Amino acid sequence: MYRFLLTPRWWGINVFVLLAIPFCIFMGSWQLSRFESRVADHRDATEEAASQRTQTARPLAELLPVDKKTSGDQVTATGRYGKQLLVPDRKLDDSSGYYVLTLLRTDDGKALPVVRGWLPGDADPAKAPAPPTGEVTVTGSLQASETPGDNGVSAQGGLPAGQTAAISSASLVNLVPYDVYDAWVTLNRGDSGMKAVPATAAADTGLDLKAFQNLGYTGEWFVFAGFVIFMWFRLLRREVEFARDAELGLVTEEEQHAAV
Incomplete structure (x- = not known):
């Protein structure tokens, strides 16, 4: 009865099933590991943020380039304020407003x-306080450069002069006539x-939509593996039934092959 195998x-069919099931399991496990990695990064970032509140600020040169470990660290830098820009469409405490961004010219x-x-409110240069004059020393949290799509950052384009999206x-x-560090500081x-x-938390360290997408993809891949197994048994059962009917003379061999 099972000679058709x-x-x-x-x-x-069997080769496809034997290859598809391990592949689905591998992809599901990989997506699960990505989610677990994000959970671990989120936990580490939370612990790091707690320690950053009491840490001593370090010179900028010691913390560059910015990575997941140094993002949010306390930093200090000395220089003179130069060009000022506004960063529109930024929320704080569920209110819409804008950042006042000023370029600090350092000794280098x-x-x-x-x-x-x-x-x-809306970005208005007239309302933005002018920066202090003379040499200043700033202390704040070091941040990695933004990219469109991170933390709601929109793409550059169509903004008035004196504004930047990222x-x-x-x-x-x-926008400025001098080199700029690939990092920024919030006082x-x-x-x-x-x-x-x-x-803000470093990119890819929070339990954001991407993290739960990884978890959703995990479930999808395991569902795919289960579906492959289900369809294999369904086809097998159907073929067995037709084989049994053929032995009893209920269907011809041609009808059996046409049906499956």
Whole structure:
């Protein structure tokens, strides 16, 4: 009755099943490991954030380049404020507003983007406080350069002069006449009465939508594996039934092959 399993058609089906099931299990396990990695990163980032509140600020050069470990660390830098820009469409405490971003010219000639604070409403240069003059020393949380799509950052384009959508060297290089660090700082205390902007978690370390997408993909791959097994047994059962009917003379061999 099971001689049909030796036919070329069933050899092909069996090979496909034997390859598909391990592949689905592998992909599901990989997606699960990605989710577990994000959970671990989130836990580490939470613990790191707690320790960062009491850590001593270190010079900028000691913390570059910014990575998951140094993102959010306390940093100090000295220089003179230069060009000021506004970063629109930024929320703080569920209110819409904008960042006041000022470039700090350091002794090495490069500029460090410093978010001096947040103001509510539409970006308005007239309402943004002018930066202090003379040499200043800033202390705040070090952040990695933003990219469109991270933390709601929109793509650059269509903004008025004096505004930028993302705080990154790639965006600022076209707006300022000097080199810019591939990092930025948000002050611990807002300058000139502005609200301080809290540090954000490093990219790919939070339990965001991407993390739960990994968990959803895990379930999908295991469902695919179960579906392959289900369909194999369904086809097997159907072929057995037709084989039994053929032995009893209820269907012809041609009808059996046409049905399956």
